Amino acid sequence: AGRHGSENLPAAAVAESPWVVSLEEAGRYCAIFATLDAKGYGSIGAAEAQVVLEATQLPIADLHQIWQLSDVDGDGRLTRGEL
Numbered sequence: 001a002g003r004h005g006s007e008n009l010p011a012a013a014v015a016e017s018p019w020v021v022s023l024e025e026a027g028r029y030c031a032i033f034a035t036l037d038a039k040g041y042g043s044i045g046a047a048e049a050q051v052v053l054e055a056t057q058l059p060i061a062d063l064h065q066i067w068q069l070s071d072v073d074g075d076g077r078l079t080r081g082e083l
Contacts, residue, residue, distance in 0.1 A: 033080045043077040 021029070036048045046067065053063050070082050 029083055030080060033083050037080075043075075043079045044083070045077050049078065049083075 032052060033044065036044045036052065049067075053067070056063070058066070067078075070078055072082055
């Protein structure tokens with residue numbers, strides 16, 4: 001199975017999915033992560049991510065749920081891949 005599990009879907013379904021990250025979007029997220037991980041630890045905590053996440057203007061409860069889902073290993077920090 002592929003990383004996103006999209007290899008078995010028709011190309012049109014993958015292209016239309018809101019969950020598929022384009023290469024351009026991935027590059028933007030990597031740049032954001034690099035800025036937030038200024039000390040090069042390889043992960044960021046909630047304090048580093050707070051300003052960026054709150055800038056989305058999503059409700060705090062939604063941001064909390066997004067953080068919980070993104071923090072796959074449950075260590076309270078996000079790696080570049082988790083972001």
